[in-house]
Amino acid sequence: xxxxxxxxxxxxxxxxxxxxxxxxxxxxxxxxxxxxxxxxxxxxxxxxxxxxxxxxxxxxxxxxxxxxxxxxxxxxxxxxxxxxxxxxxxxxxxxxxxxxxxxxxxxxxxxxxxxxxxxxxxxxxxxxxxxxxxxxxxxxxxxxxxxxxxxxxxxxxxxxxxxxxxxxxxxxxxxxxxxxxxxxxxxxxxxxxxxxxxxxxxxxxxxxxxxxxxxxxxxxxxxxxxxxxxxxxxxxxxxxxxxxxxxxxxxxxxxxxxxxxxxxxxxxxxxxxxxxxxxxxxxxxxxxxxxxxxxxxxxxxxxxxxxxxxxxxxxxxxxxxxxxxxxxxxxxxxxxxxxxxxxxxxxxxxxxxxxxxxxxxxxx
Amino acid sequence: xxxxxxxxxxxxxxxxxxxxxxxxxxxxxxxxxxxxxxxxxxxxxxxxxxxxxxxxxxxxxxxxxxxxxxxxxxxxxxxxxxxxxxxxxxxxxxxxxxxxxxxxxxxxxxxxxxxxxxxxxxxxxxxxxxxxxxxxxxxxxxxxxxxxxxxxxxxxxxxxxxxxxxxxxxxxxxxxxxxxxxxxxxxxxxxxxxxxxxxxxxxxxxxxxxxxxxxxxxxxxxxxxxxxxxxxxxxxxxxxxxxxxxxxxxxxxxxxxxxxxxxxxxxxxxxxxxxxxxxxxxxxxxxxxxxxxxxxxxxxxxxxxxxxxxxxxxxxxxxxxxxxxxxxxxxxxxxxxxxxxxxxxxxxxxxxxxxxxxxxxxxxxxxxxxxxxxxxxxxxxxxxxx
Numbered sequence: 001x002x003x004x005x006x007x008x009x010x011x012x013x014x015x016x017x018x019x020x021x022x023x024x025x026x027x028x029x030x031x032x033x034x035x036x037x038x039x040x041x042x043x044x045x046x047x048x049x050x051x052x053x054x055x056x057x058x059x060x061x062x063x064x065x066x067x068x069x070x071x072x073x074x075x076x077x078x079x080x081x082x083x084x085x086x087x088x089x090x091x092x093x094x095x096x097x098x099x100x101x102x103x104x105x106x107x108x109x110x111x112x113x114x115x116x117x118x119x120x121x122x123x124x125x126x127x128x129x130x131x132x133x134x135x136x137x138x139x140x141x142x143x144x145x146x147x148x149x150x151x152x153x154x155x156x157x158x159x160x161x162x163x164x165x166x167x168x169x170x171x172x173x174x175x176x177x178x179x180x181x182x183x184x185x186x187x188x189x190x191x192x193x194x195x196x197x198x199x200x201x202x203x204x205x206x207x208x209x210x211x212x213x214x215x216x217x218x219x220x221x222x223x224x225x226x227x228x229x230x231x232x233x234x235x236x237x238x239x240x241x242x243x244x245x246x247x248x249x250x251x252x253x254x255x256x257x258x259x260x261x262x263x264x265x266x267x268x269x270x271x272x273x274x275x276x277x278x279x280x281x282x283x284x285x286x287x288x289x290x291x292x293x294x295x296x297x298x299x300x301x302x303x304x305x306x307x308x309x310x311x312x313x314x315x316x317x318x319x320x321x322x323x324x325x326x327x328x329x330x331x332x333x334x335x336x337x338x339x340x341x342x343x344x345x346x347x348x349x350x351x352x353x354x355x356x357x358x359x360x361x362x363x364x
Numbered sequence: 365x366x367x368x369x370x371x372x373x374x375x376x377x378x379x380x381x382x383x384x385x386x387x388x389x390x391x392x393x394x395x396x397x398x399x400x401x402x403x404x405x406x407x408x409x410x411x412x413x414x415x416x417x418x419x420x421x422x423x424x425x426x427x428x429x430x431x432x433x434x435x436x437x438x439x440x441x442x443x444x445x446x447x448x449x450x451x452x453x454x455x456x457x458x459x460x461x462x463x464x465x466x467x468x469x470x471x472x473x474x475x476x477x478x479x480x481x482x483x484x485x486x487x488x489x490x491x492x493x494x495x496x497x498x499x500x501x502x503x504x505x506x507x508x509x510x511x512x513x514x515x516x517x518x519x520x521x522x523x524x525x526x527x528x529x530x531x532x533x534x535x536x537x538x539x540x541x542x543x544x545x546x547x548x549x550x551x552x553x554x555x556x557x558x559x560x561x562x563x564x565x566x567x568x569x570x571x572x573x574x575x576x577x578x579x580x581x582x583x584x585x586x587x588x589x590x591x592x593x594x595x596x597x598x599x600x601x602x603x604x605x606x607x608x609x610x611x612x613x614x615x616x617x618x619x620x621x622x623x624x625x626x627x628x629x630x631x632x633x634x635x636x637x638x639x640x641x642x643x644x645x646x647x648x649x650x651x652x653x654x655x656x657x658x659x660x661x662x663x664x665x666x667x668x669x670x671x672x673x674x675x676x677x678x679x680x681x682x683x684x685x686x687x688x689x690x691x692x693x694x695x696x697x698x699x700x701x702x703x704x705x706x707x708x709x710x711x712x713x714x715x716x717x718x719x720x721x722x723x724x725x726x727x728x729x730x731x732x733x734x735x736x737x738x739x740x741x742x743x744x745x746x747x748x749x750x
Contacts, residue, residue: 113386165601171710238544
């Protein structure tokens with residue numbers, strides 16, 4: 001197990017992989033407001049950047065401590081641990097969402113006769129081992145896979161672009177503001193809001209002054225990737241087909257062919273997509289174990305990874321069996337459920353820090 | 365070193381895991397469906413599903429002659445059940461992943477496209493880039509017609525679709541485009557029309573991919589002539605005209621000039637005429653002269669300009685006739701003006717969308733302006749000198 005710290009650049013790459021894992025699989029916010037989706041995505045991205053600023057500010061106040069330690073320090077032992085338990089529930093939700101999404105995609109598009117539980121079991125075995133290896137190893141793996149991802153995506157996107165006839169984001173500003181705001185919330189819930197998990201890794205970077213910069217760049221790139229994918233899928237498939245398709249970007253990729261006979265190149269993208277989704281689950285599992293360690297004040301966490309993986313698998317095997325429920329969760333519960341851990345708790349922590357500073361100043 | 369060896373051994377062993385999947389299909393056990401025909405039997409109220417298959421292990425140029433295509437039909441109350449009933453006769457597992465053509469029989473197309481198209485999009489095996497063609501009459505019967513060239517029928521069909529860009533009088537859409545447009549209540553779409561006839565000098569009937577089939581409100585509405593289909597090629601999206609080449613025989617004074625035409629640019633704008641919204645279309649074309657029926661000095665710039673003008677007016681007239689037919693006779697927006705208005709003039713569209721089908725589209729003024737340039741006159745100037 002490797003406990004080395006990672007550089008801000010590695011953190012940024014991890015952050016991108018974490019956010020972009022399967023962010024382009026459903027494109028639910030785009031199905032909601034179609035042409036105005038860019039407004040929702042950019043709003044969610046800006047909100048994430050503000051959120052990251054707050055989280056980095058909190059981290060800078062306690063440079064040597066992990067966010068779980070900071071929460072316990074600021075909120076007290078019992079309230080702090082309760083908040084950490086709340087984070088654990090949220091992370092379980094994120095992990096299960098990823099597991100279920102990857103198994104749903106595989107059983108729908110590639111392996112219809114394979115059991116989703118088997119797919120999830122294989123995924124969880126891989127992610128558990130990866131989380132056990134430590135953050136440094138995970139980030140090195142990310143650095144290796146991202147160039148392949150970038151090149152493959154650029155080639156595929158260039159080919160899809162040939163099929164885009166008209167600007168799919170026209171006409172603009174045709175949806176009511178509340179619907180755009182709701183879509184921004186959906187976009188914030190998935191994929192941007194889960195960045196809150198990332199703040200548990202801030203203490204494990206070498207140069208904390210560059211935290212904000214690396215995470216912001218990763219967020220902007222994730223947003224660009226999401227917008228490009230939406231634009232291409234929407235433009236290539238057309239409005240009605242886009243709404244009809246379960247996995248619109250994948251459907252658009254399926255249409256790519258080199259020449260007349262070289263088809264089925266989507267398999268390359270599926271591979272890369274899967275690996276990015278694995279990173280997402282790995283990071284959630286890693287942060288989960290860190291929090292568990294803080295809750296029980298345990299130093300050696302190596303024996304926790306397998307039980308945590310087993311919990312993730314057990315919950316995933318019994319949740320969202322109906323795919324419609326998965327989409328409904330993404331659309332109706334996640335956008336609101338993410339508000340507390342991603343917005344309200346960081347705001348509370350900031351307020352406490354300010355009040356403490358104010359109290360210290362008054363005393364002196 | 366020991367760890368690396370163990371790792372490599374583990375990787376090699378993991379490659380064998382692929383055989384554990386229940387999704388594995390051996391190549392010798394499968395038959396590739398190359399064409400699918402879907403008909404509807406009105407009397408029995410059953411779908412008739414016909415496939416044209418090749419054994420995967422014989423799908424090479426050398427072997428195809430030895431083992432012919434296998435064509436079989438089965439019926440069922442739903443498309444899926446009809447397809448599954450085929451299994452009672454199939455000696456192999458049928459695989460649709462290489463099927464490029466879906467022929468929809470006239471009866472099924474006139475009834476409803478919904479179930480057929482839904483089946484095609486829901487199945488993971490079927491590619492959205494496959495072509496959907498409406499057969500004049502019974503699709504199953506057309507599929508059983510022997511290919512004129514002696515090649516596989518699917519290969520011949522693919523050649524016909526590719527050749528559409530070289531004459532323009534046929535237009536075949538992919539399943540993806542059909543799904544995207546066919547439920548749109550404001551417009552119609554045109555896809556390929558497959559028919560059977562005796563060719564000139566031939567003694568047996570062969571397949572023709574010519575003209576188009578108009579689909580509106582989710583069902584086949586009308587057949588379209590080759591000339592009108594060419595107009596659609598020119599007027600609809602760039603992807604249909606960017607590689608299009610077609611022949612025109614333009615009258616000029618008392619002569620006729622044959623041209624090979626290409627579309628260079630097409631733009632559309634909203635105009636107002638007599639208080640009504642209208643559409644102005646501007647098309648830039650280029651032509652090259654392929655033959656003249658009488659002597660004409662094309663080396664003379666004034667004459668060449670005259671031919672350009674004549675070709676422009678001729679093309680304008682040709683397109684106007686087609687547009688007039690689409691508006692007045694078909695009453696179907698198969699060009700997609702409604703899409704243009706909705707995208708670029710959303711407020712105007714909101715105002716007129718309710719009456720678009722009944723009032724606005726059939727009476728909407730449409731102006732067409734064509735500019736033909738002839739940048740090349742070929743390898744000869746005037747036979748016999750100017």
